[in-house]
Amino acid sequence: MTNHSEASGTSGNSDISGQNGCGRSREPSAYLGHGATAGPRDEQQVTLRTPAELADALPYLLGYRPEDSIVLVALHDRDARGRFGGRARLGIPAQTDDWPSVAQQLAHGLVTGSERRGVKPESMVAFLCQDPASGESPREVMERLRPLAQLLRRACGSLDVPVVEALCISDGRFWSYCCPGNGCCSAEGEQMGLPGTSVLAAAATYAGLQVRGTLKEMRARLLPWETAAALRQEAALDAAQSALVPRILDAENRADVAEETLAVAQRLMGRLADTPTVSGTLDADLRDDELVGHDDAATLILGLQDRATRDRAAEWMEGDEADAALRLWRALARRCVGPYGEHAAAPLTLVGWVAWSSGDELEAREALAMALAADPDYLFARLLHQACNEGLDPESIRRCLRAERRGRDLAAATAGADAGSEKSPSDKSPDATSTTDRPCVAAGTRRRRRPRSEGSPEARPARRSPGAAHARRARSTDGNPPAGRRPGRTADGASGRARVRRGGGGQPTEGES
Numbered sequence: 001m002t003n004h005s006e007a008s009g010t011s012g013n014s015d016i017s018g019q020n021g022c023g024r025s026r027e028p029s030a031y032l033g034h035g036a037t038a039g040p041r042d043e044q045q046v047t048l049r050t051p052a053e054l055a056d057a058l059p060y061l062l063g064y065r066p067e068d069s070i071v072l073v074a075l076h077d078r079d080a081r082g083r084f085g086g087r088a089r090l091g092i093p094a095q096t097d098d099w100p101s102v103a104q105q106l107a108h109g110l111v112t113g114s115e116r117r118g119v120k121p122e123s124m125v126a127f128l129c130q131d132p133a134s135g136e137s138p139r140e141v142m143e144r145l146r147p148l149a150q151l152l153r154r155a156c157g158s159l160d161v162p163v164v165e166a167l168c169i170s171d172g173r174f175w176s177y178c179c180p181g182n183g184c185c186s187a188e189g190e191q192m193g194l195p196g197t198s199v200l201a202a203a204a205t206y207a208g209l210q211v212r213g214t215l216k217e218m219r220a221r222l223l224p225w226e227t228a229a230a231l232r233q234e235a236a237l238d239a240a241q242s243a244l245v246p247r248i249l250d251a252e253n254r255a256d257v258a259e260e261t262l263a264v265a266q267r268l269m270g271r272l273a274d275t276p277t278v279s280g281t282l283d284a285d286l287r288d289d290e291l292v293g294h295d296d297a298a299t300l301i302l303g304l305q306d307r308a309t310r311d312r313a314a315e316w317m318e319g320d321e322a323d324a325a326l327r328l329w330r331a332l333a334r335r336c337v338g339p340y341g342e343h344a345a346a347p348l349t350l351v352g353w354v355a356w357s358s359g360d361e362l363e364a365r366e367a368l369a370m371a372l373a374a375d376p377d378y379l380f381a382r383l384l385h386q387a388c389n390e391g392l393d394p395e396s397i398r399r400c401l402r403a404e405r406r407g408r409d410l411a412a413a414t415a416g417a418d419a420g421s422e423k424s425p426s427d428k429s430p431d432a433t434s435t436t437d438r439p440c441v442a443a444g445t446r447r448r449r450r451p452r453s454e455g456s457p458e459a460r461p462a463r464r465s466p467g468a469a470h471a472r473r474a475r476s477t478d479g480n481p482p483a484g485r486r487p488g489r490t491a492d493g494a495s496g497r498a499r500v501r502r503g504g505g506g507q508p509t510e511g512e513s
Contacts, residue, residue, distance in 0.1 A: 052192055055167055055174045058127055059211040060204045061087055063362045066129045067214050068092050070102065070152070072110050074121035075164070085121055086114050086391075092130055092148070099148050107155035113390060126152045126166040126177075138170040139188060149177040218366050221285055222333045222348060230337040233294050237340050240298035248306055261303025262312060264296055269316070269324040277327075288331045297335040304332075304346040307380070313350060315401045317357040326354045333367075336374075345375035353384055357394050364388050 059065045061073060061084060070092055074085030088110040090102055107124075114121050128145045132138055145168055153163040166177040173189035204211075212218065225233065247253040271291050277284045304310045316325035329350040336344035348371035356364035365388055371381035387394075 051165065051167060051174065051176055052190055054125070054165065055127070055169055055192055056201065058129075058169070060201070062089065064212050064218065065214050066127070067131070067216060069127070069129045070106060070148070071127040071129065072106055072152070072156070073125045073127070074110055074114055074161075075123045075125060076119055076121060085119065086110055086117075088113075092128070092145070096147070099151055103148065103151035103155040107152065107159055107161070111156075111159045111161055117391065121161050123162050123164045124156045126156075126163050128166070128168045129170070130168075131171050138173050139175075141170040142168040142175045142189065146177060153177075212362070215366060217281075218363065219370065221281060221330055222344075222351065222367060222370055224337045224341060224344070225334055229294075233297065233335050234338045234340065236294035236298040237301065237335075237337075237343075240295070240302045244299070244302045248302075254306065257303060258306060258309040258312070261300060261306075261309050264299050264303075265313060265316075265325075265328065268292055268296060268300075268328055269321070272327045273320065273324040284327075285330065285334070288327050289334065292328070292331045292335075294335075297332055300328075301332055301336060301340065301343050301347065304350075305343060310346050310350065310380075311401075311404070314353055315405050317354050317398060317401065322354050322358050326351060326358070329354065333370075342375050345371045345378040345381060348374060349378060349381040349384065352381065352388070353394075353397075356384065356388050357398060361388055 058071065058073075062071065066089060068091055069089050071087065071089045073087050076083045076085050088106050090106050093099060093102055110124075111121060126149060128149055130141055130145065132141050149166045149168070153166060156163045164178070168175045168177065168189075169192070170189075172192050174192055175189045176185060179185045224230065244257060247257050268291070272288060275287065275291060278287055304313060313325075316322065329347045332347035333344050333351060336342075336347070348367050352364045352367035352371060355361075355367060365385065368381050368385035368388065371378055372385060375381075387397075
């Protein structure tokens with residue numbers, strides 16, 4: 001089972017009171033703040049009078065419409081007005097044997113995560129979201145998932161956090177597993193209102209909150225191409241690998257490859273920044289794909305397999321740079337086609353990092369989970385995924401990357417000053433520019449030394465994981481691998497891979513950031 005849990009920190013602007021049974025014995029009240037730091041008096045009160053409104057609230061709590069999902073939402077202040085707290089989601093396992101462990105994992109993770117943030121939940125609301133399979137009715141889905149709902153209630157109860165409401169949502173209808181069975185609910189479930197028509201939806205719209213569709217739609221932006229263009233991109237990747245991998249393995253040329261890679265990235269980021277985005281994610285992604293050529297994409301994908309180069313690319317994380325970088329990293333993830341699926345771990349991790357740094361935890365978690373699916377051993381993605389799920393502040397990482405950038409700029413400026421002092425004024429070019437005015441990617445080749453945690457910087461093209469690549473996507477539209485040499489076979493073969501593990505032929509080793 002390879003589900004990656006998603007959790008978010010305690011929400012400071014949504015509240016709901018505890019419920020009993022079907023939620024009809026009390027009137028839960030929710031509060032949506034306006035993004036200000038003012039207290040509750042300045043917040044807009046929204047009353048959730050029915051379980052239907054509670055079900056309608058779920059997409060606004062998560063930021064997307066969950067599919068095939070178990071969702072737990074923590075509640076605080078049970079005896080007064082309950083406040084929505086942390087949320088956690090897992091995919092519903094296909095095998096029922098996995099249900100007990102998943103229920104325990106989800107309940108334990110949310111409760112302990114809340115405790116680490118200083119507030120243990122008073123109660124929980126559970127949601128099971130799954131549409132019917134072929135030939136199955138929504139009610140049959142509800143009955144099939146009933147044991148899972150019971151397992152969730154027991155898992156939360158064992159932690160002294162009762163589940164006050166458990167809802168099944170399927171095909172636009174919902175059922176309460178906490179219904180006392182006195183005829184208050186229809187056996188065929190209750191029809192949910194049209195999306196976006198509830199009082200809570202109106203309040204969320206006023207507050208500027210958005211629901212971005214389903215996770216499947218979000219992941220589609222980062223999945224490899226399956227069009228005819230994928231074959232041309234794979235050919236470009238083959239050519240780039242033959243040209244770049246020997247140079248990356250060569251200690252004398254590796255720094256030059258890094259500078260070339262980052263220069264290409266800066267050029268493409270400038271092109272993306274100068275081209276306004278269009279409305280709609282699909283049209284926007286198609287426009288970005290047109291602006292990134294096959295050869296440039298291949299150069300970047302291969303170059304970013306060097307982790308020192310990737311760390312420098314991660315410095316484009318805020319301001320105007322972040323938007324262009326995010327668009328570029330998404331485009332590169334879509335170009336990791338065919339047998340190059342494992343290479344997507346680097347651009348996907350950069351997508352996750354820039355999204356998290358920019359405040360979009362939802363895309364960050366999805367991108368980092370996809371990076372781990374491409375390469376489960378990718379330490380940078382694993383650390384970022386854990387930090388994002390635990391609600392940590394990315395500012396500490398930003399400070400570190402800013403310091404690295406300033407250090408390189410200072411070293412380059414010092415080197416330029418030393419070189420200039422050895423020449424007389426007449427020897428200097430009249431139009432020479434200061435080193436400090438040059439782009440960061442051309443500011444020198446100083447390497448940073450850190451404790452070794454994941455081995456030395458690797459040229460990942462030298463390693464192949466067919467299983468991971470297959471799990472990402474089929475290699476072409478017809479499902480058959482295109483003809484041609486498999487990547488990962490360099491001239492050095494196994495000896496080349498060993499040299500990479502030793503640090504690229506004598507190059508100082510660097511661990512993950």
